[in-house]
Amino acid sequence: MPIIYFDQAASSFPKPDTVATAVIKAINEFGANPGRGGHQLANQAASVIYETRVKLAKLFGEKDPNNVIFCQNATHALNQGIKGLHLKQGDHVISTSYEHNSVRRPLEYLKQEKGVKVTYLKSDHNGHISREQLLTEVLPETKLIVASHGSNLTGAIFPIEMIGTVCKERGISFLVDASQTAGILPINMEEMNIDMLAFPGHKGLLGPQGTGALIVKKSIELTPLFHGGTGSHSEEKDQPLARPNRYESGTLNTPGIAGLSAGIDEVVSRGVETIFQHEWKLTKYCLEKLKNINGVTVFGPDLHVERLAVIPFIINETDVQEIAMIFDQHYQVALRGGLHCAPLAHETIGTIEGGTLRASFGLYNTIEEIDQWIDMIIEIKEGLVG
Numbered sequence: 001m002p003i004i005y006f007d008q009a010a011s012s013f014p015k016p017d018t019v020a021t022a023v024i025k026a027i028n029e030f031g032a033n034p035g036r037g038g039h040q041l042a043n044q045a046a047s048v049i050y051e052t053r054v055k056l057a058k059l060f061g062e063k064d065p066n067n068v069i070f071c072q073n074a075t076h077a078l079n080q081g082i083k084g085l086h087l088k089q090g091d092h093v094i095s096t097s098y099e100h101n102s103v104r105r106p107l108e109y110l111k112q113e114k115g116v117k118v119t120y121l122k123s124d125h126n127g128h129i130s131r132e133q134l135l136t137e138v139l140p141e142t143k144l145i146v147a148s149h150g151s152n153l154t155g156a157i158f159p160i161e162m163i164g165t166v167c168k169e170r171g172i173s174f175l176v177d178a179s180q181t182a183g184i185l186p187i188n189m190e191e192m193n194i195d196m197l198a199f200p201g202h203k204g205l206l207g208p209q210g211t212g213a214l215i216v217k218k219s220i221e222l223t224p225l226f227h228g229g230t231g232s233h234s235e236e237k238d239q240p241l242a243r244p245n246r247y248e249s250g251t252l253n254t255p256g257i258a259g260l261s262a263g264i265d266e267v268v269s270r271g272v273e274t275i276f277q278h279e280w281k282l283t284k285y286c287l288e289k290l291k292n293i294n295g296v297t298v299f300g301p302d303l304h305v306e307r308l309a310v311i312p313f314i315i316n317e318t319d320v321q322e323i324a325m326i327f328d329q330h331y332q333v334a335l336r337g338g339l340h341c342a343p344l345a346h347e348t349i350g351t352i353e354g355g356t357l358r359a360s361f362g363l364y365n366t367i368e369e370i371d372q373w374i375d376m377i378i379e380i381k382e383g384l385v386g
Contacts, residue, residue, distance in 0.1 A: 006334060009340075052257050070248060072211075076212060078103055082144070083225065090117070094137050096121050096129070098345045100341055103146055117141070121137055125349065145174050151308070152340060153342045154300035173195045179198070195216070195219070199213060200212040205267060208263075226250065295316045296377065313359070335357060
């Protein structure tokens with residue numbers, strides 16, 4: 001029996017065949033060190049990396065590909081954006097109560113180690129934050145607003161266009177965590193007034209794990225997280241100022257970036273809007289099915305509100321980890337149980353004690369898989385709680 005994969009919010013699977021082909025080609029045909037030599041193999045590796053920068057810049061509305069900084073993942077990108085921004089004691093940061101630990105923990109570090117003040121703004125379950133609500137929290141000392149575009153727990157989509165407008169009006173830097181939305185929702189940094197955009201390569205962009213990026217507007221100057229070899233300006237003792245080398249010390253993941261390039265091609269070929277509509281169709285269908293099962297509690301936005309393809313739920317009177325194990329070992333269904341690295345969000349929706357199960361769908365999931373899964377839920381519920 002093939003595995004039904006409903007853990008797309010953690011990492012997309014399966015990948016397009018072209019992604020694996022691109023990775024293998026990079027390893028077998030030009031596995032040299034990009035930017036570390038003038039020979040043809042190094043140049044070919046560097047060319048693939050630059051081409052991928054261009055694709056990402058175009059996809060997200062950034063004019064200069066050199067402002068695309070490759071990272072290991074979104075966590076790396078978010079740490080670079082948050083810790084590199086020269087925040088000091090007394091400065092103020094606004095975030096939301098739905099943030100992943102990749103945002104919360106760097107902010108708590110700055111709070112404890114640097115004396116930075118942090119406000120976590122609460123939205124309602126639909127992801128709504130009003131302009132008035134946001135402006136109430138803005139202080140003269142507010143230097144940064146960092147917000148997820150979409151929740152990895154509930155699928156709620158947050159109003160980053162409005163937040164970006166407020167940031168532009170008030171001269172506040174705006175960092176968006178697009179971990180759940182890059183490749184799934186349209187994002188244009190220029191139109192949305194986004195100063196920094198962090199995202200992984202291995203989720204909606206369909207690339208390999210170990211890839212990600214931070215796109216940083218030219219007006220934003222960051223202190224690099226890492227210092228070291230960049231393949232250029234080797235005679236200088238200090239980190240070079242030129243982008244992207246300033247932020248990319250060490251050898252890049254050329255095979256992973258080659259695979260990411262192929263993943264981006266698949267996203268562009270399918271169309272971001274088409275991908276979202278497919279996932280939204282699956283999500284609506286599943287929510288309608290779940291609401292008819294007594295003893296199952298679903299969290300997140302109202303049924304009529306568009307959301308990402310993420311559904312947190314519990315089977316009442318059961319342990320989420322036990323249910324996740326039953327799905328995995330007995331039914332061959334991969335989904336996640338627990339706190340999903342987002343304890344603030346669980347506090348917000350009232351599930352911090354036991355966590356939730358989370359089903360998340362992607363480009364290659366189907367209605368037929370959801371139908372099979374709903375039957376499994378009914379069977380589990382009747383077997384455990386009657």
